[in-house]
Amino acid sequence: MAPVAGVLLLAITVVLAGGVAAAALGPSTATVPPSAVLSLSATDDRIAIRHRGGDPIDVAAVTVCVSVDGEPLDEQPSVPFFSAAGFRPGPTGPFNAASDDTWRVGETASFRVADTNDPTLEPGRTVTVRITADGQPVATLETSVEAG
Template identity: 80%
Template sequence: DPIDVSAVTIRVSVDGEPLDEQPPVPFFSAAGFHPGPTGAFNSAGGDTLRAGETATFRVADTNDPTLEPGRRVTVEITADGRPVATLETVVEPG
């Protein structure tokens, strides 16, 4: 089933510590993030997320904790308070 983007909450943590600035969804420009997220995360994008679609945002260096090589980043996505997805990765050099 499609997910209404206005019902989505995204929480990002680095090594278990939440970012000071969390991404509002949808947005174009927000404190702690590079402008111009893609897909449904962009305020000019669609208003639903569907299986197989992608959406991206980039954390700015002004956010804390900073993304440094070796740190684990966790992104939790919920819709209407219900878990949708949890993604984890490790920051790579470069």
């Protein structure tokens, strides 16, 4: 009886080890966000984000969330866009709907916040921009608004 139990325990161990190995080595379902070095500037009503290094970013997968002094803008930019509520038409770089869908090193994406969006950008206020790609965080950037 003991040899049969030993063989059974060994078989269970092998099956469990195989399952763990398959789970560890199998395809990953998690999306890995791009790794990028970005910088932020804000002058009057313009927010500019420069891609300084790292992976290219698929703009179609990007979500941008802007806060001023900790309060989110009433209207958030849905990128890419050309004209959107709460923003002046014609963002530049990869945030413009007419641009290439890939944000590469050296490119600056910028947009202008309309006076109708609240809170407004005013010199001295702190702007925070959170960027995600496919729901995964890419960067959180912060700067003070400067007079233009």
